[in-house]
Amino acid sequence: MADGAPNTTTARILVVEDEPVINQAVTDRLRGTGYDVVQAFDGPDAVARFEETAPDLVLLDVMLPGFDGHEVCRRIQASRPVPVLMLTARDDEADILVGLGVGADDYMTKPFRMREMVARVAALLRRVERAEELASRTAPKPDLGDLDIDSASRRVRVAGEEIHLTPTEFDLLLCLAAAPGTVLARERLYAEVWGWSGATGTRTVDSHVKALRAKIGAQRVRTVHGVGYALEPVAQP
Template identity: 85%
Template sequence: MPVSGTARRILVVEDEPVINQAVTDRLRGTGYDVVQAWDGPGAVEQFAATEPDLVVLDVMLPGFDGHEVCRRIQSGRPVPVLMLTARDDEADILVGLGVGADDYLTKPFRMRELVARVGALLRRVDRAAELANRTTTTMDLGDLRIDAAARRVWVEQVEVHLTPTEFDLLICLAADPGVVLTREHLYAEVWGWPGASGTRTVDSHVKALRAKIGADRVRTVHGVGYALESGGAA
């Protein structure tokens, strides 16, 4: 159940009526306020009209696809997005992460897992300010500059746009530069879901983050996890 007294609003975007209604019914049964859309244009309209706290978004949609929906809604007001994809393909997943998705589920999925992912994403939003407050307001790591309070990042004095999850991942790594953090630790800290096996989610987001801030800035320790290089790019 949502922890606050006011139910969180979720927009479910899925063109298959049976799946859309099943997801909607399950989320409403969990205590969320749910609104629905069945195509790309309708999703953007519903997002503007209802201002949801989170979006469950299918990739394949009539009108225009879920990637374009995600791009449009994130350009106006950043919001957590859980994407539903029919293919567990890394290229498709990285496209989704690149346009602002925070997590993904591959069809077919268990409703219990979807509800758990939704809850974890909402907890991540609630904990974002707390995570940022653990760091100095402004951090300089070589030519990487992070303003935690303003949630802004510069690489070689050029501002880089990060999604909310990418920024939270960077802040978590930057809180202990040079220290190797396990995938499980990152998943618990950034996604707020301790004990879950979200290693692929972490790996995909690290790959997307590297593409924006430079591959050499995040060091991989195989079989363990990742560390942010304190001196910037090698």
């Protein structure tokens, strides 16, 4: 099978893009790679097709008729957690953070290379295996002060208060927590959490770290400029 796609049971992908030419080009490439592809062209149709077909991954444009991709992502993630790769025409950090906040796992800025899109899709579909591997690395639990991570239930508490994280934010936190105080390179985080070592993914890491900091506290994730990030224990006052 081409482009590094999984050779296990054929995964089903929902492609949501209102531009017919782009939608068909992406669909043809994914089908040529061996995936089962379902198409949608607007927000309401995307949610309906998601419920009807139960895809393994959603490739989702931000700008859609009916309602936008952020609302689509919010609705489908509330129904059933699923990997989402967002497509955006704007390389704007605020817009990207909104997408990550509603449950997107990764994003690509248009125009994009088809080979890179297929590689990211394949990486996101390996998410369950990576999540299980990362969870096993955190036993026994490290001392993280008042930050408590339950890898079995995928729950996080800060000073006793439960914090809601997206699946990707949780996996990123698990990766950092496996070596508290150790600086992990952005490229390594992208390879371990997203499963693909493409250099263009480092901005994805930065955006997710920013979203994670907003939820667990900025002081808990230390930045080493030009290198990466480290999780630092913070004692309960």
